[in-house]
Amino acid sequence: MGCRSLGISYRFRPALDKLKPYVAGRGIGEIARQYSIPADKIVKLGSNENPYGPSPGVKEAISSVPLHLYPETDELLQALASYTGFSRDMIVVGTGMDGVLDTLSRLFLEEGRSSAISTPTFSYYEILTRLAGAKPVLIPRDEDFRIDPDSLTGVDGSSMIFLCSPNNPTSNASTEEEVRAVVESTGAMVFLDEAYVDFAKKSLISMVSRYDNLIVGRTMSKAFGLAGLRLGYAVLPAPVADQYRRAAPPFFGLSTISVAAGVAALQDAAYMRRSVEKIRKERQRLISELPEAGPSQANFLYLETDRPSSEVAEALLRQGVIVRDCRSFWGAGENHIRVTVGTREQNDRFLEAYRRLC
Numbered sequence: 570m571g572c573r574s575l576g577i578s579y580r581f582r583p584a585l586d587k588l589k590p591y592v593a594g595r596g597i598g599e600i601a602r603q604y605s606i607p608a609d610k611i612v613k614l615g616s617n618e619n620p621y622g623p624s625p626g627v628k629e630a631i632s633s634v635p636l637h638l639y640p641e642t643d644e645l646l647q648a649l650a651s652y653t654g655f656s657r658d659m660i661v662v663g664t665g666m667d668g669v670l671d672t673l674s675r676l677f678l679e680e681g682r683s684s685a686i687s688t689p690t691f692s693y694y695e696i697l698t699r700l701a702g703a704k705p706v707l708i709p710r711d712e713d714f715r716i717d718p719d720s721l722t723g724v725d726g727s728s729m730i731f732l733c734s735p736n737n738p739t740s741n742a743s744t745e746e747e748v749r750a751v752v753e754s755t756g757a758m759v760f761l762d763e764a765y766v767d768f769a770k771k772s773l774i775s776m777v778s779r780y781d782n783l784i785v786g787r788t789m790s791k792a793f794g795l796a797g798l799r800l801g802y803a804v805l806p807a808p809v810a811d812q813y814r815r816a817a818p819p820f821f822g823l824s825t826i827s828v829a830a831g832v833a834a835l836q837d838a839a840y841m842r843r844s845v846e847k848i849r850k851e852r853q854r855l856i857s858e859l860p861e862a863g864p865s866q867a868n869f870l871y872l873e874t875d876r877p878s879s880e881v882a883e884a885l886l887r888q889g890v891i892v893r894d895c896r897s898f899w900g901a902g903e904n905h906i907r908v909t910v911g912t913r914e915q916n917d918r919f920l921e922a923y924r925r926l927c
């Protein structure tokens with residue numbers, strides 16, 4: 570049955586006019602169809618996933634989950650408290666770190682306010698700012714991809730500052746001094762995204778106990794290998810956590826399965842650490858094979874390409890290797906790709922395909 574047009578002019582919010590959909594890494598299914606390559610021959614190194622997946626305890630835990638019941642987050646919060654060393658009143662959870670960011674944006678961003686974003690970086694900060702009707706102010710990193718604390722804290726009317734360390738896509742980490750310089754010179758809430766911190770030398774999460782305006786966001790999607798289940802959390806000052814619980818969706822948007830998986834994964838953090846170790850070793854090998862790769866503190870490399878990144882990414886796709894063309898990152902220019910560190914076999918496939926191009 571067709572839908573009869575009633576000539577309605579939809580009352581969409583004007584903020585939507587300024588938005589483009591979030592650009593994610595390409596998926597195996599779409600590439601298999603588009604390039605007629607069997608799915609099992611495709612190597613996916615475009616979305617910074619962990620090729621080793623989660624602890625085997627996760628599969629076991631989710632197999633006995635009562636699917637007819639709503640989730641209970643108590644045990645998960647307890648597990649996160651033990652894992653982070655923070656008390657439960659300073660921890661919140663959400664549907665991936667994306668969900669955590671979404672709820673936090675409701676606490677701080679609205680029309681007439683702005684956010685400061687250190688670019689190039691994860692694009693969802695800008696999307697959420699615009700969606701709230703606020704103004705994103707994009708502050709470029711320097712030529713070594715370091716943040717600029719003075720400019721970040723000098724933005725008029727800003728109520729949030731977004732930092733990402735290690736940064737997606739540039740792969741470098743900010744120092745404690747740099748983050749301190751931001752936090753101590755602003756009344757805005759500073760969000761420090763530590764999605765990739767398990768692959769880095771150091772976390773700055775302990776700073777949350779010293780500052781009233783610092784939130785550290787984390788995810789179970791990367792080192793813990795649970796990207797498919799959408800589970801994230803943040804450590805934040807207790808009064809901010811109280812407000813978060815008011816603005817969050819019911820059950821924080823979690824499912825019984827994501828809660829059970831999160832608890833099981835946290836109980837076997839040793840498995841996560843072993844997979845991180847393998848990824849670090851492979852990262853070192855890739856860097857030594859690729860002179861154009863800078864140092865990385867994440868599970869991916871940021872590579873400058875001689876040819877336009879769109880051509881390089883496309884040529885790799887034709888060989889069944891998915892990498893991220895970084896043109897969609899504001900400020901990354903036209904000559905960068907981002908490559909996730911995979912298993913040894915996956916990385917060899919990438920190296921072979923990449924060398925064929927260069």
Ligand code: PMP
Binds near residue numbers: 691764
């Ligand atoms: N922050 C950064 C820097 C990311 O790269 C990503 C994932 N691409 C996220 C947050 C979102 O992670 P999650 O899967 O937990 O929503």
